[in-house]
Structures are given as C-alpha cells and as structure tokens.
Amino acid sequence: MTDIHDVVVLGGGPAGLAAAIALAGRGHRVVVLERGRLERPRVGETFGPEIEPLLATLGVGEAFRAEACVPFRGVRSAWGSAEIATRSSIVHPLGEGFHVDRARFDAMLASAAALNGAVLREETGAPTIEEAAGGFRVLSREGDEYRCRFLVDASGRGAPAGAIGSSVRRWVACDRAIAIVVRMKPPAGRDVEPELFLESAEEGWWYVAPQPGQTLLFVLLTDPDLWTTTHRMDPLGRFRQALARTNHVQALAEGCTVDEAPRMVRADTGMLLPGRGARWCAVGDALVAGDPLAGDGVTRGLRSAIEAAADIDRALSTGAEALSAPATDPAVFLAGHQDRRGRYYSMERRFSEALFWKRRQAVDWQTEVISLDPRTMLRWDGREPDAHVIAPVESLVPPKAIASLLDLLRSPRPAHEALAALRASAPLGDRRLLVGLEGLVALGILVPTG
Secondary structure, three states: OEEEEEEEEEOOOHHHHHHHHHHHHOOOOEEEEOOOOOOOOOOOOEEOOOHHHHHHHOOOHHHHHHOOOEEEOEEEEEOOOOOOEEEEHHHOOOOOEEEOOHHHHHHHHHHHHHHOOOEEEOOOOOOEEEEEOOEEEEEOOOOOEEEEEEEEEOOOOOOOOOOOOOOOOEEEEOOOOEEEEEEEEOOOOOOOOOOEEEEEEOOEEEEEEEEOOOEEEEEEEEOHHHHHOOOOOOHHHHHHHHHHOOOOHHHHHOOOEEOOOOEEEEOOOEEEEOOEEOOEEEOHHHOEEOOHHHOOHHHHHHHHHHHHHHHHHHHHHHOOOOOOOOOOOHHHHHHHHHHHHHHHHOOOOOOOOOHHHHOOOOOOOOOOOOOOOOOOEEEOOOOOOOHHHHHHHHOOOOHHHHHHHHHHOOOOEEHHHHHHHHHHHOOOOHHHHHHHHHHHHHOOOOEEEO
16 A cells, blocks of 8 residues: 655654644645554653643644643652652743643544544554655555655654664764653542652652542653662562652552553653754654653644644745754754753752762853863773763763763874764764863873873
8 A cells, every 4th residue: 555645744642743733734645653552651741831822723722621631730849858849830920731641632632633634543663764756655564655745753762763864863862861650549538639749869750740530650760770780670569669768759659559560761861863854854852852850841842843844834835855944953952951950950969979860960061161182182991981980971971972982082082083073973062072071081081192
C-alpha cells in the first residue's frame, strides 16, 4: 500500500498531534505514524495555565475543558530544606493549571486531528525513511509506504526516527537523567489533594502528581548509574527502598496500592542537531527537551508544533523546498535553560556532595577567569576519571562531549583544537565550553604537555 500525503508526522504525542491538527486544519493531507499505541502510559501530566491559549489556537479548548482533570492549585515542596513550603496557583497571573491523564489528553488531540482530516496509524514501529523526488518515502514496520512532501519528526527525546539526515543528525544529551514512574491508588476514604508535591533526596528528586480517577503518580528523577549499579533487586523493591529514604513522599504512599509496575523512561535534557533540514523539521522533545523540573514540556511541544505547522503551510503554499529558520534557536534556549536549572538545583545544599547534585550545580561561567593559552598542548592519559571528580564539569559540558574530547586527546592537541572539538559536539557557547575545558585541566584530567 502506498499513501500520498503532503506531510507525514512521526509520533503521536502532543507535539505531533498538534502539528497534525494545525496542518490538516489548513487543508493539507496529513498522516500521523505512531510507533506504539496511543493509550500506552506516558509522562508529562501536569500543565500550567499557559497551555490554554495554545489549545484554543488548535481549536480544542472546549474539548479539553470537557475532559476530566484535577485542578492544579499549587505546589508543595521540600527543596533546600526538610520543611514543606507551599506556593498557591492563586499567585500565577493566569490562575490554576491542570493535572491530566496523558493517555486521555493525547486521545483528545487525536480525535481533533481526525476531525480535521488527518489520518492516524498506530503500531507502525520505527520507520525507514528515504529521500525521494520532491520529499520523502517512509516505510512502516509492516511494509506500508507513505510518500510526502514534508516530514515532521515528533518522535521524542533522542529522536528515534533518526533516519532523516542520519549522516549529520545527532542528539546532544546534557545529562543522563531517567524517570522511574509508578502509579498508585490511595486507600478508600482518602481524597487526592490537587497540589503537586516535590521533594529532593540524595539520589535525585521526587514528584507526586494527582491524576483523574483518584490515583497518584509517584516519579523519581535520578541517573541510571545511581539506580542500577548498587542494587540487585526487583524494580518495585528498588523503588520502595528509595521511597523509604524520603521524608514526606513515603507518607503520601502509605496505604497506597500499586496500579502498575515501575516504568523507566528517558528524562535527559538535550537537543537535536540540526533541528531542521530540507523538507523536514523536528518539534517537541524531539527538537529540544528540558529538565522535567521545569514542568513545561507539553506546553513547549505544542508551541513548537504550531510554529512549525505555520512554516510548513507557508512552504507548501509557495512551493518552497526548504523551511525558514525557527523563531527560537534551540541551542540558545538550551543554554539558558541549563543556567536556570543550575540556579534552582543549587538551592538544594543538603546533598551537595551527592553525585546527582554535583552534576547539576550552577557554575558562574560568565565571570570565571580564563587563563588557558590557546596554544597549550593538552593530553589525556587514558585513565577513566572518577565520577565525583568530573561531575562539576558535567554541569557545563555534556557527558558524551567530554568523552569524545578525552578520546581525541589521547594524542596531544592544542587547546584551541580541543575547544573546537567541544563546539562541534555541543554548541552551547564558547565561553561555557572553555570554562569546562579549563575545569578538566584544573582537575588534572587533562594534562598540559610541552
């Protein structure tokens, strides 16, 4: 079977479905290829009130309001202190937000896309993508063929649909973060409170989000090496062990029954490079993914999809073969996001020597004195750096970029070449990367020679 479309959207999450709604609503032929099932569990279940204007733009504001939601009326947090602080949504200029069931939210968007004329195909697997005359040829796992003039990658963090421009595309992960997710049901008679709860812990931080249907989502954000290497037990047992070390989250879980086994999902902060090419673009987390602490992933995904849809519509209408540059440079956004995240993580000093937190502490790279001579020859001696020693540099330079640099410097290279290699791996600003490079020298991981 061969289907001809104006646009193929890879991924049936909020960003992909928003792009489909916007494009189909403009009269374009759109198909959405979802590699799994829409009803599979997903995270991203708490929305701020700023999502409402975007939903109104997509024409789904009333449908969203008709969905069962738990009001998001504030945040209670034990961050930087064992004491609980409360911030009511009444202080937000747009009022309260929403706790939603993500599967139902995505199904609502899928219905709107279908009403606009978009076609949804589920369980298509990871596609094979080939350039073809005037666009792309996309093959599903079952061998179905889709031809299109433009392609939207909404396949999520790490861009699994990376066959588009695979020779040059790469995902720049700024950290290793994962989320361990467990859904629980409180005992009979206990009401679910409408606040989001946050608590920091030595191995990461927790959030507890109320869900429609009187359930709670318990989520631990941590790093995979902190989760898997020191404990050999079943996932639920490991989860309960971590839960027992909290001050407040364990009290929220007391008496609750587990609705589903723990799930591990990616939660790394990062971006796709490049994020656009000839006749294709990435949107949502496939383009740039922020730290879950920001809580704005779905909102940013909708916004990027709406902007991309307008650009594609313009190209289709004018016969252009390339899209204009995005309104926001993902690298600029990500660099600023990293700085804001670092400041917030630095508010928690109780666990400053714990590896999770050392990797995320703020570094004042803008005022740091730089003394490294560009001509200085640098070398790595091949010894694997201690995780605690190298951790502060990881707050500035992505781990994989560091690993690539160390491998390059098995043979001595001048400092300016080392900086160029970092820039090619992670273009987050020369000064930030240079301070990270000097940090590797100061820590003795890189050794000046000659």
